Amino acid sequence: MASTTFTLHYGSMIINESISPGKNLLELIHSLPSVNIDAPCGGKGTCGKCRVRIIEGEASPVSDAEKKFLSAADIKKGIRLACKTLPEGSVTVVLEDSMHNAKIMESGGLPYTGRLNPLLKKKVMNLPPASLEDQRSLETRLLQALPEGSVLDHRIRLKLAELQQKEQYEMTLSFCDTTITNLTPGSDMTPSYALAVDIGTTTVVAYLVNLSTGQMMGTASGLNTQKSFGADVISRIDYIGDDKEKLSQLQQRICSQIEELASKTLKAAGLNEEDLMAVFAAGNTTMMHILQGLSPQTIARAPFIPVSTEAMILKPSEIASQLPDHVRFVLLPSLSGYIGADIVAGILSTEIAESEDLCLLVDIGTNGEIAMGNKDSLTSCSTAAGPAFEGANIQCGVGGIPGAISSFRSDGNSFSFETIDDKPVSGICGSGIIDLTAYLLKAGLVDFTGRFQDESDWRNNPPASKDSLINKDGEIRFVWENKEDSLYFTQKDLREVQLAKGSIGAGIATLVKESGHSLDDIKKVYLAGGFGSYIDHQSALAIGLLPQELQGRIHCVGNSCGAGVIRCALNRDEMEKTKMILNKTKYIELSSNKGFQEEYMLNMYFPEYD
Amino acid sequence: MASTTFTLHYGSMIINESISPGKNLLELIHSLPSVNIDAPCGGKGTCGKCRVRIIEGEASPVSDAEKKFLSAADIKKGIRLACKTLPEGSVTVVLEDSMHNAKIMESGGLPYTGRLNPLLKKKVMNLPPASLEDQRSLETRLLQALPEGSVLDHRIRLKLAELQQKEQYEMTLSFCDTTITNLTPGSDMTPSYALAVDIGTTTVVAYLVNLSTGQMMGTASGLNTQKSFGADVISRIDYIGDDKEKLSQLQQRICSQIEELASKTLKAAGLNEEDLMAVFAAGNTTMMHILQGLSPQTIARAPFIPVSTEAMILKPSEIASQLPDHVRFVLLPSLSGYIGADIVAGILSTEIAESEDLCLLVDIGTNGEIAMGNKDSLTSCSTAAGPAFEGANIQCGVGGIPGAISSFRSDGNSFSFETIDDKPVSGICGSGIIDLTAYLLKAGLVDFTGRFQDESDWRNNPPASKDSLINKDGEIRFVWENKEDSLYFTQKDLREVQLAKGSIGAGIATLVKESGHSLDDIKKVYLAGGFGSYIDHQSALAIGLLPQELQGRIHCVGNSCGAGVIRCALNRDEMEKTKMILNKTKYIELSSNKGFQEEYMLNMYFPEYD
Structure with a gap:
């Protein structure tokens, strides 16, 4: 049997992979580390978001599960749900790269104006040269010049050996608390930097800060690249199950993403990886587990016990990060399985x-x-x-992407809305959903129990023409702009x-x-x-x-x-x-x-x- | 050009290697990790010890350097000095494996009868199970049950994650001081063991001890497998130079040798590597540097400064050892470049x-x-x-191998000697050299300045018949058993x-x-x-x-x-x-x-x- 190929058009990239038999399109896409697909349900076929378009080759027939989410026009265009589609022979598939365009809030919350006293510091040491009268080893010479309790790991001792050979007694040390994390010959008091990372389930935001001045050097962000394995922590925990490979796959995703954000912010500031001393990170307890390669499985089932909630300092090699050896990952502690380091950080910054x-x-x-x-x-x-507030499980719901309706305004009869970046409507996002719900309540189209007005009430109180309740196949839904197939809000949405x-x-x-x-x-x-x-x-x-x-x-x-x-x-x-x-x-x-x-x-x- | 092959007969082994051009036989033998050749001068051609026999193939002509050490009969038999012989095409060479037969003192010095309080201990923990009322993470649960300051490295946390998944709350921890080095599920209070290793320049001796009872489980030893790179520390430092590869080669030799000694003693005691908790080691400062992969170069030149003399706890991976991850190498401290951890240990045991x-x-x-x-x-x-006292630089000198003359006795006219294991004479070793010197002095054959009796004195005081001074090509030498070509002691030897x-x-x-x-x-x-x-x-x-x-x-x-x-x-x-x-x-x-x-x-x- 000739080998079959999976070809993916993704943004400007075209990727070829040989097909492993029995894998559906979502699994094939998951195996490509640089590709992100939106799949909030994690491949269960219940969210309808993992839409791809087949432009060449054959695949399994359109399933009933897909028909719930795809219109006849979609199917005619070759649109499929990746998680429900098995290739039959070589296929070429187009995936719109919508995830890179999400609007992510990078503003760093309440600003910090307190004193600078970073855990990571540089120090120049100029040791007295050795002589026949002072034959102490270089290591002893160094340790005796440092505060008691200073720790050299073996990698630093190897660097010390190089200095000893050159009889070089001036050196610059980097410290993480009492541990020496780097040693370079000579005096180098250029500033050093840390990346502060907020690992959200949905988005990852990084801030590059100058540890010597406290200056914010830049920020970068992206949708969490684990998103294609599930929108929420439970879907991701389900995806991982007790499979170490999958845990490692997700761990590598977040590590690579942190590397990318580091590289992006450093480059923009005219710096490089050698200038980075540390990555400080917080996220929910599951994100912290995945980052550390610790199985989050028991967080998902009663009594919801995490493996670790402790603050932690780790080396890149311990978590499969490709950042230089001298970088330290400093992880904030979590409180419990569902109050993570992100909330601890939030309590901290709000004081x-x-x-x-x-x-x-x-x-x-x-x-x-x-x-x-x-x-x-x-x-x-x-x-x-x-x-629901992230746009999932809402039929026209989307995340905070350009074109998402983010607010509704109603002033008596006039009803208006805005989309993110003023782009053509792509759906409705969380803030829009709240505004819309408030409007429906205030306009009396929904009662306090969450029930849409009954058709029998419409005669007394006819809905506005453009934005009105309709009965679609027995279900009451609110439609606006007369777009009953693309801009609507259903009773089920309201229940969510x-x-x-x-x-x-x-x-x-x-x-x-x-x-x-x-x-x-x-x-x-x-x-x-x-x-x-x-x-x-x-x-x-x-x-x-x-x-x-x-x-x-x-x-x-x-x-x-x-x-x-x-x-x-x-x-x-x-x-x-x-x-x-x-x-x-x-x-x-x-x-x-x-x-x-x-x-x-x-x-x-x-x-x-x- | 057809590829040329180097074939080595070594004990019962026959090893084939393709020949790298330009390498002499000693270098070819050095590239075989399992082969040991005695080369005290480290390949300079000055000791004459790296004798091999070519039984097939051609090599460079016998050099003048070799002629100093080889008799005509030797040359006829195909005997060569490996360090001075370049193969010309494929060659087959025999190397007598004499190094494995050395007599090494394994007795552990003054016995220790003090109290048992090992740095490495096991502890069984039975943590209270988690519940909705006690949702502490497993790590927090463990740390709170342990003395403050207990340290888990990340490898242990990964094991903790496995226990959490199984909801297993009983575990056995191994500690090195406050650091957890191993974690196994369930209760395992079988004894644990440490290997105490004396890394001599010449010999390596290992003692397996039971950490729970103090019992000596067994010993094993061998000539230091670095010996083929030089008999003394200076030759080995010279060999290494500033070549990291060579440093790593010697480091791997000692690490492998420790692994072998561990394996041998464990096996003899019916144990395996999992039972070994630690390797405690001492040696001279250069041996300690090589074990740690630290360049010893500056120990060899004034002002003789080592890189490190500190006591150290290292993981196997830090020093390229293949022992299991949980094993810790505990290294005793040295005092200076030439008062090593071995002497510190000696001062300790003699109290x-x-x-x-x-x-x-x-x-x-x-x-x-x-x-x-x-x-x-x-x-x-x-x-x-x-x-000199190790038999090197003494013309008939040998190390403490079977057949080495280890003592001389003289009682007026009778003159006798003993060889190690009563084997046929292979040369004279250190203790024999001292006895012989004492005899020569007491018999008046040598005066207090170290000068042999002059030929002119012999007429008055004729030497004994079998054991006597002779004049060999103008040099006075003492000969015994009438074997003037194999059992003799020269003026130069006496000067050494x-x-x-x-x-x-x-x-x-x-x-x-x-x-x-x-x-x-x-x-x-x-x-x-x-x-x-x-x-x-x-x-x-x-x-x-x-x-x-x-x-x-x-x-x-x-x-x-x-x-x-x-x-x-x-x-x-x-x-x-x-x-x-x-x-x-x-x-x-x-x-x-x-x-x-x-x-x-x-x-x-x-x-x-x-």
Whole structure:
């Protein structure tokens, strides 16, 4: 049998691979390390996002699963769902590279203006030359000139041997705490740099900072390249299962992505890898596990136990990173399986754990992570909001890509919307979904239980012409711009919103109750994350995503995780504070919390409007 | 041109290699990792020891350098010096495997009867299972159950991830101090073992000890497989030069040899590599450098500065050892370039640094290392004795191999000798050389200046018939058994003995003087090392190798280095004591010591006999 080839057109690239029998197109695409495909469900055929176009060759017949997501026109054009399509012989496939265009918030949250005291430092040593009167070994000479407890690893000792041969006694040492991470001959007091990385499930953002001045040198970001293995942590954990190869595959993805972001920011600043001393990183507990090559499997099943939540300093070789040996990965600690280092970093940068006032931090993603407290104590919880606010499980939903409807405005009869970058509409993203829901509620098209107006009501209160409720095959949906096949919002979509907002609201209510406070006690609400920054506060209050009592106290803090990681890079005391945060913070497991279930039911309802 | 082949018959092995052009036979043999050839001068053509026999093929003509060492009969048989012979086309060569038969003292010096408190320990942990009420990560759970400061390296964390997946909370940890070196599921309190290794320039001896009981499980030894690269440290340093490949070649030799000794002793005790927790090692400073892959080059030139003399714990991967990852190499510290970890170990096992009495430790090899002192302070020095006492540079000299004459006895007219293992005479080794010198002095055949009796004296005092002075081509030599071509001792040989004994004697005298003591103050003299154990004390005193004032106080302590290393393996406090020894011990550099030069001249003379 002649060998069969899989050819992929991806952006400007054309990639050829021989086909392993039995693999579907998604699996074939997954095997290409430089290609990213959007597959939020991780290949289960339930999200309909992994669309590809076959332009040559044959494949398995279009399945029923695909027909749910593909129109007749799609099928005619050769569009298929990659996860449901088996090639039959050689095939050539086109994949639109939409993932590189996502709008990612790179702003580093609340700025850090504290003192510089980085964990990683350089030091020039000029040792007295050896003589017959002073025959101490070079290593002894060095150790005796350094603070007690300084540690040389063997790689540094080999460099010392080279200096000894040249009888070179001036050297520049790099330190990570008390460990010498690099040694170069002569004096080199050029600044050194760290990359602060926020590893989101969806997006990865990196900030290059100058450790000598605290200056921000540049930022870079991209959609998490693990995204093609599932949109949320559970899908990725499912994908990995107990397969070490797959864990290593995802680990390599994030390591390569960090290398790329490092290379990009360094290059833009006129620097190179030798100038980079460290990568500081935080992400949710699953992202931290994958980065470290630790199986995240038990995070996904009760009692949700991680392998590690400790702060950690690792060498590139320990996590399969290709960065130079002298670089150190400094990982922030997590609190539990669902309150990760990203939230610890967020608590750090918002200074909640040092605040006199009671504060609330809400980070909405596929999980809604919530922390509340002040300098005395904190409580935290994590609720499974689902991916509705990220545009997944919403029929016309998309992520924050150009053309996504990000806001709706309605002023009586006029109804308008904006898309990201003013591009032609590609769908509706999270902030748009919240605005739209608020509009539907206020306009009375949906009642507080989340039910669309019944057709029988329309005669009394006819929908606006362009933007109106229709009955499509027995299902009530809201359609706008008269585009009933591309711009609509269904009863099922609305239910997804209810589940998402209900879980966030219930989480907040549970924390308030468990800590013995009332909503009125909360002086500041920090909305974290890219999504938190884009949503309209009024709409969030209108749909009850946030309790209406909190009106006027809401602050968007942008990427509070990134800001916390930057703090740790610039000041080791901030890294120390993470321990204090862990000690102070109580984690409330909602799955076994009776009050939460009740709150969840209540919070699924919308506020009432007449 | 057809490829040419080098064929080597070595013991029962026949090895074929294609010939790299321009390489002499010694270099070709060096490229075979499993072959050992005796080449004390390291290939300079000055020792005449790297004899091989060509049985097929052609080679470069016999050089003048070779003619100094080879008889006409040798040349006729095809005997050549490997270092001076270039193959011309394919050749087949026989190399007698004499190195494997050396008699090596394996006795572990003064036995250790102190308490057991090994640096490496096992511990079984049974952690409380996780629950929704206790969601701490497995790592946190473990760290909180361990003493503060316990360190997990990343490899152990990966094992922890496997346990977490199985929800296995019972585990056995191995510790090296506070670092976890191994983790196995379940409870395993079988004993663990350490290999204590004495890395001599000439011989390597290993002792397998049970860390739980202190029991000696077995010993194994062999000639140092680096020996074919030079008999003494200077030749090996010369061989290495600044070539990293050659350094790595010698490092791999010693690592492989340690692996072999480990495997041999473990197998004999019914154990395997998994049971081995650590290799404790000491040797001279150059051997320690080579083991660690640190260039020893600057030890060989003034001011004789080593790269490292520190105690060190290394992973197998750091020194290219193939032992399992969990094994730790624990290296004893050295004092200076020429007072190595072997002497530190010797000081430890003889307990000099804790003694009320003034003690003297003398370790005679190619260097004579001498330490003197008591619990208050110690002084030490190293003298270049040269390899005479190891049989090198002595025309009929051999190492301590079977058939080597190891002792002479003379009782008036009767003159007898013994060979090692009663084998047919193969030459004369160090202890025999000392006995013979003492005989020659006492018999008046040599005067106190080291000059053989002149032919003119023979008429008055005719030499004994079988064992007598002869004049061979104008050189006076002592011949015994009438074998004037195979059993003789020349004026030049005697001069080598004078240089060697002079340097040791001068070293002792200098230490005594520098420390403000007199010879009478010395209460105990410890003769260390295999050689020290085999020499006859009376002969050593007779030739002035040791001052006659020390008569009656001499103790042979066998392998005092090995005994010290064993102590460190069994009790971490002993390892700590090495620091105390370093702090207490002053090193006297003899090359810049004016008193030493004078003492050296004086000590070159022999005691006078009439």
